[in-house]
Amino acid sequence: MPTEKTPPPVLPDFYYLNNFLTLIEYVAQQYTDLLNENEKAWIDCFQMLPRDGKALTVRLLSRRGIWFREDKLKYSEIKDLSATLAELERVGFVSLSNQPATEVACDLLTKPELVNLLSDCPLKKQEKKQVFVDYALETKPTLTLPFQCIALHHQEIMPVFLLLFFGNAHQDLSQFVLSDLGIHQYEDVEISKAYRLFRQRKHITDWLSLSELSEQLWLATTAKDIPCILGIASSVQASTAFETIEWQPMERKRQRLLTRIGRELERQSQLDDAVLFYQQSALPPARERLARIYTKQNRLALAADIVKDMLESPVDEDEQETAGRIARQLAKKTEINAPEKxxxxxxxxxxxxxxxRSVELTVAEYYQSQGWQAWYSENLLLNAVFGLTFWDIIFSPVEGAxxxxxQRSPRDMYHESFSSTRKDMLESRFRQITQHGLDYIFGVYKEKHGTSNDWVNWHYVTEELLSAAINSLSSAQWVGCFRRLLFDLRANRKGHPDLFMVKExxxxxxxxxxxGDSLQYHQIRWLNYFDHLGIECKVVYVESATQ
Known part of the structure; x- marks a missing residue:
């Protein structure tokens, strides 16, 4: 019997304005000492505008670009668009003109509109728009348009405000909308000025500069624009981005960017330049790539020294295992002591x-026919139990978190500092689990159900699955799994087996x-660890019965 669909939620007319007011109120409270005079003056001026003026300003700031056509703006909640634009021009938030620079006019016009304006143009109408644009640029200093053009001013404030609010350069006001619609629900966390991320104005400007470079590199890489990639590498090499930064959040961001640039240079066989970038980074895979480049250049002693360092002080398990593989290759030509495979x-x-329909579900049905209960659990079950077990610790107030x-998790969730900063809380929780088990997480499951947590996928994790898992693994085994996750949260949240099963x-x-499928290294590590904990596990290789 068909069921009626729930109508989509309707947002109030000025939802976006209310969200922006929340954002700038936060910025003003938390970071007023780091805002420059222009940003403070902009906020003061914005607050003095009537509601429609505020709303249109936010609408324009949320659009791409800085030039817009008045006749293309359709905002029903703004009663008098022309009067509101005039008010924004009066306070210096926009400029209005129907005679912008020809380049701007051509960008705003469609091809038919441009052809119509160039009535004296000898070109055939079948020509591409760019041909008409080139003609206009050569012959028309300005074009008089049949509509007002809007030039947005102070657009540079938006990236600053968003960075201060979100702590990154990729989230925007759409995050508010997901919450307004009920698509995402978030944990109620303590936000205090004492725990803010940025401490100096230089942190803000440097962060935005690195983010811009990262965006440029991504665009160039996506477009396979090799000259642009090499140009970015050259400019970075000559900039302050090649200098170590004391503030660790920025230094990690810097090293990630340099590692990415090094990898692109390596792909273009610019090996010596790639080495310079990799040497600036301690983040994986920088040391691995250095070792491989030195091996390729037959500089085996240098490669062996790097691999020894990786084996003695690996950043994570992936790097340790990679170092072992390279060491076994180098052992054929050097005296390096290579670990066994x-x-x-x-x-x-x-x-x-x-x-x-899927090989995993086929195997699940195969075991269900033998009396097993079976669930699809790849990177779901262990992560969910971890997220529920340590929910209060994950969302505890910690400086900069x-x-x-x-936020679905604290900012340092996947850094070493997560465990070190919360060591006492984690050890206390381990003692609690050892003494009393994990039954308490069912209360957490019910209380927090639907609330965003980077570790819990509510679509897949049911109470039935949780009950089967918690009642069949011992407290010691759960503590062992948690300790392995905490050793490297980013890497060890992956590689979990496809199915979890229980029988008697x-x-x-x-x-x-x-x-044709084969085991990955991180999967082998988890399976070996389960075996170490005394948890039954195995690999099932499936051959197609129809072939």
């Missing part, structure tokens, strides 16, 4: 099945591999 300590079996109400209270994790 990690061996699988878990079982495997091969089954022949008629593969349906929470900057705004729209006995758990088993299954990694499914279809035809």
């Amino acid at each position: 990690i061996k699988a300590a878990f079982e495997s079996e091969t089954v022949s099945l008629s593969i349906g 929470f900057l705004n109400p729209f 209270g006995k758990p088993c994790f299954i990694e499914v591999k279809g035809p």
Whole structure:
């Protein structure tokens, strides 16, 4: 029987203005000492505008570009658009003209409109728009347009305000809308000026500069614009971005950018320049790439020295394992002591099945026919239990961790500082689990259901699955899993087996591999660790019964 669809929520007319007012109120409260005089004056002037003036300003700031056509602005909640624009021009927020520079006019006009304005143009109408643009630029200093053009001023304030509110350069006002619509619900976190991220004006300007460089690199890489990539690398090499920064959040951002540039240079066989960039970064895969470049250049002693450092002080398990693989290759030509290859300590079996819509679900049905309960659990179950177990610790007030109400996790969630800063709370929770188990997380599940948490996917994690997992693994086994996650939260939240199964209270994790599929290193590490904890696990290789 068909069910009626729930009508989509309707946002109030000025929802975007209310959201922007929240944003600038936060910025003014938290960072007034770091705002420059222009930004402070802009806020004061904005607050003095009538509601329609505020609303139109936000609408324009939220659009791409700085030039707009009045006749293309359709905002029903703004009663008198022309009068409102005149008010914004009076306070210096916009300029109005129907005779902008020809380049601007051509950008705003459609091809038919441009052709119509160039009535004396000898070109055939079938020519592409760019041909008419070139003609106009050569022959017309200005064009008189049949509509007002709007030039937005002070657009540079928006990136500053968004950065101060969100703590990054990629979120924008649409984040508010997701919350307004009820699509995302967020944990109520304590936001205090004492815990703010930015401490100096230089932090803000440098962050925006690095973000702009990162955006330029992404665009050039996406477009495969090699000259642009090389140009970015050259300009960065000559800039302050090649100098170490004491403030760690910025230094991590700098090193990520330099590692990306190094990788692009390496792809273009600019190996010596790539080395210079990699040497500036301690973040993976910089040391790995250095070792591989030196190996390629037959500078084996340098490669061996780097690999030794990676083995002695790996940043994470991936780097440690990568170093082992390179060391085994170098051991054939140098005296480096290479670790043995990690061996699988878990079982495997091969089954022949008629593969349906997915090989994982086919294997789940295969075991269900043998009396097992089976759930799809890849990167879902362990992460969810972790997120529920440590919910209050994840969202505890820590300096620089929470900057705004729209965070799914603290800013340092995937840095080493997460564990070190909260060490006492984590150890206390481990003792609690050891003594009393994990039954308390069902209360957390009910209380927080639907609230955004980077570790919990509410669409897949049911109470039935949680109950089966918590009742079949011991407290010691759960503590072991949590400690491994905490060792490297970013890397170890991945690589979990595809299926979790229970039969007569006995758990088993299954990694499914279809035809042509092979185990990844991070999957092997998790399976070996389960075996170490005494948790049954295995790999099931599936052959197609129809072939």
